[in-house]
Amino acid sequence: MQSPEPETVVTDEDTGTRPLLSVEDLQTYFFTDEGTIKAVDGASFDVYSGRTLGIVGESGCGKSITAKSILQIIDNPGRIVGGQVKLSSNGDASKNLLEMEPNGEEIRSIRGGEISMIFQEPMTSFSPIHTFGNQIIEAIRLHSPLDKEEAHGLAVDWLRRVGIPSPEQRMSEYPYQFSGGQRQRAMIAMALCTEPRILIADEPTTALDVTTQAQILDILQTLQKQNDMSIIFITHDLGVIAEVADVVAVMYLGKVVEIGPVESIFSSPKHPYTKALLSSMPTIDAAPRERMPSITGAIPHPQNRPSGCSFHPRCPSYMSDICGLREPDLVSIGTDQQASCFLYGRN
Amino acid sequence: MLGYLIRRLFYAVLAVWAVSIISFFIINLPPGDYVTSYIAQLAIQGNIIGAEEAESLREYYGLDQPSYVQYLKWMNQIRQGNLGFSFEFGLPVNDVIGERLVLTMILAAATIVFIWIVAIPIGILSAVRQYSIWDHTFTFFGFVGLAVPDFMLALIMMYFSFVLFDFSVGGLFSPEYVTASWSLGRGFDLAQHMIIPIIILGTAGTASLIRITRANLLDELRKPYVATARAKGLSEWRLILKYPVRMALNPAISMTAYILPFLVSGSIVVSVVLGLPTVGPILLKALVAQDMFLAGGIILLIGWMTVVGTFLSDLLLVWADPRVKFEGR
Ligand SMILES: Nc1ncnc2c1ncn2[C@@H]1O[C@H](COP(=O)(O)OP(=O)(O)OP(=O)(O)O)[C@@H](O)[C@H]1O
Ligand SMILES: [Mg+2]
Numbered sequence: 001m002q003s004p005e006p007e008t009v010v011t012d013e014d015t016g017t018r019p020l021l022s023v024e025d026l027q028t029y030f031f032t033d034e035g036t037i038k039a040v041d042g043a044s045f046d047v048y049s050g051r052t053l054g055i056v057g058e059s060g061c062g063k064s065i066t067a068k069s070i071l072q073i074i075d076n077p078g079r080i081v082g083g084q085v086k087l088s089s090n091g092d093a094s095k096n097l098l099e100m101e102p103n104g105e106e107i108r109s110i111r112g113g114e115i116s117m118i119f120q121e122p123m124t125s126f127s128p129i130h131t132f133g134n135q136i137i138e139a140i141r142l143h144s145p146l147d148k149e150e151a152h153g154l155a156v157d158w159l160r161r162v163g164i165p166s167p168e169q170r171m172s173e174y175p176y177q178f179s180g181g182q183r184q185r186a187m188i189a190m191a192l193c194t195e196p197r198i199l200i201a202d203e204p205t206t207a208l209d210v211t212t213q214a215q216i217l218d219i220l221q222t223l224q225k226q227n228d229m230s231i232i233f234i235t236h237d238l239g240v241i242a243e244v245a246d247v248v249a250v251m252y253l254g255k256v257v258e259i260g261p262v263e264s265i266f267s268s269p270k271h272p273y274t275k276a277l278l279s280s281m282p283t284i285d286a287a288p289r290e291r292m293p294s295i296t297g298a299i300p301h302p303q304n305r306p307s308g309c310s311f312h313p314r315c316p317s318y319m320s321d322i323c324g325l326r327e328p329d330l331v332s333i334g335t336d337q338q339a340s341c342f343l344y345g346r347n
Numbered sequence: 348m349l350g351y352l353i354r355r356l357f358y359a360v361l362a363v364w365a366v367s368i369i370s371f372f373i374i375n376l377p378p379g380d381y382v383t384s385y386i387a388q389l390a391i392q393g394n395i396i397g398a399e400e401a402e403s404l405r406e407y408y409g410l411d412q413p414s415y416v417q418y419l420k421w422m423n424q425i426r427q428g429n430l431g432f433s434f435e436f437g438l439p440v441n442d443v444i445g446e447r448l449v450l451t452m453i454l455a456a457a458t459i460v461f462i463w464i465v466a467i468p469i470g471i472l473s474a475v476r477q478y479s480i481w482d483h484t485f486t487f488f489g490f491v492g493l494a495v496p497d498f499m500l501a502l503i504m505m506y507f508s509f510v511l512f513d514f515s516v517g518g519l520f521s522p523e524y525v526t527a528s529w530s531l532g533r534g535f536d537l538a539q540h541m542i543i544p545i546i547i548l549g550t551a552g553t554a555s556l557i558r559i560t561r562a563n564l565l566d567e568l569r570k571p572y573v574a575t576a577r578a579k580g581l582s583e584w585r586l587i588l589k590y591p592v593r594m595a596l597n598p599a600i601s602m603t604a605y606i607l608p609f610l611v612s613g614s615i616v617v618s619v620v621l622g623l624p625t626v627g628p629i630l631l632k633a634l635v636a637q638d639m640f641l642a643g644g645i646i647l648l649i650g651w652m653t654v655v656g657t658f659l660s661d662l663l664l665v666w667a668d669p670r671v672k673f674e675g676r
Contacts, residue, residue, distance in 0.1 A: 073577040112579035
């Protein structure tokens with residue numbers, strides 16, 4: 001497909017390594033009869049080995065579509081129209097996943113192999129008419145030469161690791177026989193049994209109660225350490241982000257508007273949107289789980305995105321001479337924090 | 348699971364019994380009886396029958412008794428496998444229906460198979476390639492298929508098969524096989540003659556099953572489990588056939604049971620036009636003549652077969668969708 005060209009190695013001050021996965025200026029649009037919806041419109045972020053990138057943002061800002069774009073599993077009528085998703089392989093080379101043939105063998109070996117994904121809805125994310133064992137064994141055998149029996153053994157092993165009791169018996173059961181929490185554990189087992197380098201977790205705990213949520217996060221963090229795996233953790237919940245993320249990317253209308261280490265984001269947010277998000281977060285332990293409390297004004301429909309900085313109609317620091325006219329780029333503020341806002345320079 | 352099946356079986360038996368009562372009483376619903384229509388028929392030919400003679404005819408046929416007595420007598424006969432006597436043909440109902448029923452069933456079964464084989468792949472293709480040229484083409488033909496009445500289709504096909512292929516459509520057998528006993532040659536002759544009736548009878552069912560499959564599959568394709576399967580790295584066709592298609596087939600399975608009565612009643616006009624020796628034309632005749640045991644017998648048999656068909660499709664559903672076992676407890 002593409003010639004693997006050696007690249008200039010970008011170093012991260014924190015880890016001294018180059019990113020494992022690098023998303024650059026990703027654009028994914030939906031071409032509907034009513035018009036074009038720019039679900040993701042220039043999102044950029046890096047993921048480092050063994051660390052967790054948290055992605056937060058209000059409902060509809062494009063978090064799930066960003067995640068699905070990485071694996072190129074966007075539903076019709078969506079299309080990735082621009083950007084790069086670079087996955088570094090062993091050695092210096094890196095592959096741009098977006099250059100691979102859609103649904104071709106190369107990208108399919110990455111899906112579920114090098115990059116696994118778990119979804120928000122543990123209820124509906126399994127086929128209801130196939131046994132759980134059937135579905136996990138399929139995942140294993142797609143990415144390894146194991147035969148059915150070996151794959152079965154490995155699957156049972158993984159069910160045990162994620163804390164499902166009597167795993168042997170559960171293999172022949174159907175998803176409706178699992179509780180919500182168990183289903184999400186099973187989902188994690190199915191995603192991790194191929195030992196991926198990156199796990200994309202799209203709101204894995206949103207549908208669960210607080211106790212189960214804590215257990216699931218615990219499992220994820222334990223397995224992350226054991227496998228030295230990177231996680232892209234998508235959520236509405238700033239409380240969860242504070243707990244799991246090393247780096248946080250804040251998304252607004254299809255763009256990353258601020259990115260930085262979790263401590264910096266929480267202690268000194270730079271983008272007015274991030275500030276608003278944080279101030280809308282309840283201070284007591286009762287973390288919001290379902291939907292993020294709204295900020296002044298409604299989220300504009302992605303189809304008629306405001307001109308200039310798309311946050312300007314809701315922004316408390318709105319500057320009439322520039323914000324509605326030009327789009328700000330991400331600029332570095334301090335050592336490793338970046339925000340796209342004209343408050344920090346007008347270049 | 349077993350309890351579920353036993354319950355379904357119990358309902359099936361109950362349904363057959365209800366069908367027998369309803370068919371009997373509905374047939375008795377119009378004013379008059381067979382003797383009335385018999386007298387009217389004779390009157391057309393100029394023969395007037397006196398009231399006394401009419402009474403003795405009624406007595407002869409048992410029509411003077413209260414209808415529940417008639418029903419019980421009929422049921423008692425049926426217990427012995429005898430559907431009663433056809434006034435119109437002057438023969439036992441069993442003899443009148445006989446082979447026609449077998450042919451009707453063969454035709455219905457073949458039509459259902461035809462509908463499945465044609466509609467399901469097209470439905471899948473239309474959904475997976477939504478808004479493609481294929482989808483639009485099949486949608487167009489689907490609506491045409493639904494809109495054109497069967498008998499018209501029958502006439503058109505008769506015309507073209509005669510003009511183009513010099514093949515005269517009509518009946519289910521070539522003349523030399525009509526009264527012959529069953530043999531390989533007769534079966535082959537039947538198969539040949541069934542092609543056109545199957546297409547005609549199956550067109551509407553095919554069109555609607557295409558729509559059902561397409562709509563269901565479009566729904567299923569958007570479900571999160573499809574995204575999960577994709578994220579595993581499964582190839583597109585393999586995952587579509589393994590997951591959403593299996594789900595989309597469930598309504599198609601349930602629909603099949605309802606196709607059967609529709610095929611029999613829908614086939615009456617087509618059978619008349621094509622001269623098919625099925626039960627449809629006989630049923631029509633029996634209803635017009637108020638030949639109540641013949642009509643009742645046919646309706647009962649069709650009802651019974653529908654119930655059996657529904658039971659079979661229930662079994663099929665249990666196999667196709669394990670949740671049915673769970674919820675149906
Ligand atoms: N199949 C689709 N057709 C058209 N538009 C879509 C489709 N899927 C998503 N979108 C649009 O893309 C935008 C981003 O959707 P996405 O699912 O990524 O949001 P999200 O940030 O994950 O929200 P949530 O927190 O509610 O999951 C939405 O505004 C939605 O309107
Ligand atoms: Mg989402």
